[in-house]
Amino acid sequence: MASITSIVKASDWILSRPTLAKVVTPLAKTFVAYAGYREMGLRFNDLIAEENPIAQKAISRLPEDESYARNFRIITAHQCALSHQLLPPNKAIKPEDDTPYLIPYLLEAEKEAFEKKELDNIKV
Numbered sequence: 001m002a003s004i005t006s007i008v009k010a011s012d013w014i015l016s017r018p019t020l021a022k023v024v025t026p027l028a029k030t031f032v033a034y035a036g037y038r039e040m041g042l043r044f045n046d047l048i049a050e051e052n053p054i055a056q057k058a059i060s061r062l063p064e065d066e067s068y069a070r071n072f073r074i075i076t077a078h079q080c081a082l083s084h085q086l087l088p089p090n091k092a093i094k095p096e097d098d099t100p101y102l103i104p105y106l107l108e109a110e111k112e113a114f115e116k117k118e119l120d121n122i123k124v
Helices: 004-016 018-035 053-060 064-083 103-120
Strands: none
Touching: 004 018, 004 103, 053 103
16 A cells, blocks of 8 residues: 555656646546545545554544544535435535645654654664
């Protein structure tokens, strides 16, 4: 599994190359449009799996209001899935509202986990 740090570095590298960015950006926007998670009230970072310790630590570090909003969005998406309905367009997440709120916390937690692993394996 790729680390969040490697994914962020790869995306920064792609966006730093104008030709590559011209090709990948429209593909990414098309993928997001067809993914449909915004129509269920989710933001992209809500799709990150919580089943690993780094993600759990990052989620626990979220501010209380952001954590509450995340849980509400996930519950809303579950309700949409159970009822086989999408949210009305006025309640769906707009592209400008779909900002990466969890990535900084994930990067920090991943850095700490890497540092801990390095210190645990240090040889004197």
